[in-house]
Amino acid sequence: MFAGRKFAAFLFDMDGTVINSIAAAERVWTQWAQRQGLDVGKFLPTIHGVRAIETIGRLNLPGVDPVREADALLQAEAADLDGILPIAGAVAFLKSLQPERWAIATSAPRELALLRMKAAGIPVPAVIVAAEDVTRGKPAPDCFRLAAERLGVDARDCLVFEDAPAGIAAAEAAEATVMVISATHGHPLQTPHMAIASYDGLGIAIDDRGWIAPSPELAAA
Template sequence: MTLPTRSYAAFLFDMDGTILTSIASAERTWTKWAIAHGLDVATFLPTIHGVQSVETVRRLGLPGVDPVVEAAAITAAEMEDVEDITPIRGAADFLATLPAWRWTIVTSAPRALAERRLAAAGLAIPAQFIAAEDVANGKPAPDCFLLAAERLGVPASDCLVFEDAPAGIAAADAAGSDVVVITATHGRDHRVDAARHAIVDYDGVELTADGPGRWRLGRE
């Protein structure tokens, strides 16, 4: 498990599986939906993470199913199921150390659901963050990270992205950003490319200034 050695001007965080875990609640909702549509749950569930709900439904190509309508219903159900959502270890303390104008959240979740989950986990909600509604093309397209960098006023190549899912990692790569993979919610069968920077969680991770408007990560 390693951290990058260079400094950055801004920090971009995926939400689910990266700063909080809502896997249990999301999978409960999606399991009910999958059963109702005759899908094999064990095969289907791994495909829901890291991408917009509407894209998850759309790529199934189910006859007579409107992806937009189904995604809205799924989001409404997810908004009601937040009781066991918790922050990734150390996330709250680490986020509190970041300059408010140089970090944000970049999530595939709709804004209302993201705010609901962040509040349930007791995590800070940035003044502005990128949600599903903000981009035409969700992860693995780079649009969301490019937009986040633009709003923070820095090049995407000078941003460090924290991600957990393949679609998000691919999006960050395509945007030209460096990536730290958070493995807290990865199962034993999940393999992270050995060339990637990766940490389990944020426990002991600290931020230090490295010149005007630049910071680097380290360990306590």
């Protein structure tokens, strides 16, 4: 896997990558889109992997304040945690990592991220970069670069786990290596990157420096 490469740290997106929150998120966004008179079927695919304020802002809806609407959506999403589950194998895989060697970089606000991780039983890392921590959201590379910086490593030495096109583009822009998680994809995602459907069967090998290599062979050990 990755031709024997080792990484200084692993950086994870959250929604769709370590947890499955699609049902909850789409319930809330569907109601919002209906109130705005949007075509829900066309709109929903655009919400994933991007900060709410940017999703709303690029619509340029007359009379709609993206900041106010994003805040309202945060409260609605925080109140709807039904059906939020971990991606298969994610909990055990994250617990196998050294705390100083992994972080979450999400487009969700910190409050919502913590609620969803708790609902899914996902361990909370020491480093979380959330929506409010960066000026530019994905597909800009800022969140991954900041997460790497807070871990004391270079983003170019990191493996990023992502599921959404905006996040993949952000990781590429940060010059990180990318692993695509396809667990929540309804349709195949065309990507040049390695893709796995779950963390089941994925283990790690750690060298003397603490650098990590994904190792499918170790997972069954």
